[in-house]
Each structure stands twice: as C-alpha cells, then as structure tokens.
Amino acid sequence: MDGGKTGYTENAGFSLVSSAVKGKMRLISVVMGTAGSQIRVNESRQLLNYGFRFFETLQVATKDEVIYEADVWQGNRDSVAVALEQDLFLTVPRTQAASLEQELELEPNLKAPIAKGQTIGKVIWSVDGREVKSSEVKSASDVEAGSLFKRLKDAFLLWLSVVLADIGRLFSGAS
Known part of the structure; x- marks a missing residue:
C-alpha cells in the first residue's frame, strides 16, 4: 500500500481507503464497517491482492496514434486521420x-472544413457485448474546404447516395 486514509464512526465502524501500485496498475480499495482497526487493514490488503491477481490493466490507445482514416466530403483532401488526445488504459478481468x-x-x-482537434466521433470498448469505456476521437489535422468544383461534385454524390439508399430500402421493404 502506498497511501490511505483511516476513519471511524459509530454508524460506519472502522473504515480504510487505500491505494497500491503493481507494475502499471493502480488499485484503490474502500473498506467500511469493520469491527477493528487491524481488521480493516487485513480486509483492504485482501481486496487489493484479489484485484492484482484477477485483473490486468491494458493500454488500449496511445495519444495521437492514428486509429483510422475517415472519409471527408467537400474538402481539399479526401480523408482525415482519426486519433485520441490521450493515452487510454482499461482494467479488466484477466479472463x-x-x-x-x-x-x-x-x-x-x-464535411470540410474540419479543424485539428475537432470531435468527429467516439470509440467504444466492450467485453462480451458490454460497454466498458468510450472516448471521443478527434481530427488529427485540419481539412480545409475544397474548390467550388470539388464541393459541388461531392454535394451531388452525397445526394445521389441518399437517393440510392432510399430506393434500396423501398425495394427491400425496410423502413
């Protein structure tokens, strides 16, 4: 344990908030309602040991690492790099x-213009279909508006894709 705060009240009994680090994983333990000061220390130690034994911390994203190239309409470029603004770690059961x-x-x-650092979506991490974390993703660079011809061409192509999607839904019976 590398930090902690003890307490006692008649209603809550002996309590302890403690933290510990092992490798790159930090765990925080909160124990309340114990009958004695040594019991709270033992319970906290057991809880932290359980966490270190059965959980692991994974780095799932690195700051500024490009995770995708997204298509951009009406811009001076056809795509923009997508990245997270921070390192991201998740603690999950080892199994x-x-x-x-x-x-x-x-x-x-x-659609352009897109500013560097502009939120353009999110990334979601899940385990067995349950969301455990989500984080906004940002544009890694600026994309300025394209030429008049490029903007008109892309506007037409966007319109056409919507019309064709509607026709496809009409014939497939979907609403």
Whole structure:
C-alpha cells in the first residue's frame, strides 16, 4: 500500500481507503464497517491482492496514434486521420482481456472544413457485448474546404447516395 486514509464512526465502524501500485496498475480499495482497526487493514490488503491477481490493466490507445482514416466530403483532401488526445488504459478481468473489442463510431458524412482537434466521433470498448469505456476521437489535422468544383461534385454524390439508399430500402421493404 502506498497511501490511505483511516476513519471511524459509530454508524460506519472502522473504515480504510487505500491505494497500491503493481507494475502499471493502480488499485484503490474502500473498506467500511469493520469491527477493528487491524481488521480493516487485513480486509483492504485482501481486496487489493484479489484485484492484482484477477485483473490486468491494458493500454488500449496511445495519444495521437492514428486509429483510422475517415472519409471527408467537400474538402481539399479526401480523408482525415482519426486519433485520441490521450493515452487510454482499461482494467479488466484477466479472463476477459482476450475478448476486449473496439468499435469506432464516426459522425456520418464528415464535411470540410474540419479543424485539428475537432470531435468527429467516439470509440467504444466492450467485453462480451458490454460497454466498458468510450472516448471521443478527434481530427488529427485540419481539412480545409475544397474548390467550388470539388464541393459541388461531392454535394451531388452525397445526394445521389441518399437517393440510392432510399430506393434500396423501398425495394427491400425496410423502413
């Protein structure tokens, strides 16, 4: 243990908030309602040991690492790099680390201009279908508006894609 705060009240009994670090994983333990000061220390130690034994911390994203190239409409470039603004760590049960999944949700039909650092979607991490963390993703660079011809061409192509999608839904019976 590398830090802690003890307490006692008649209603809550002996309590202890403590933290410990092992490798790159920090755990915080909160124990309340014990009958004595040594019991709270023992319970906290057991809880921290359990956490270190059965959980692991994974670095799932690195600051400024490009995770995707997103299509951009009406810009001076056809795509923009997508990145997170910070390192991201997740603590998960060791038995579930292999089933950690990542899903990227971007704003549909990104249109220029796009500023560096602008939020353009989010990334979601899940284990066995349960979301455990989400974080905004940002544009890693600026994308300026394209030429008049490029903007008109992309506006037409966007319109055409919407019309064709509607026709497809009409014939498939979907609403």
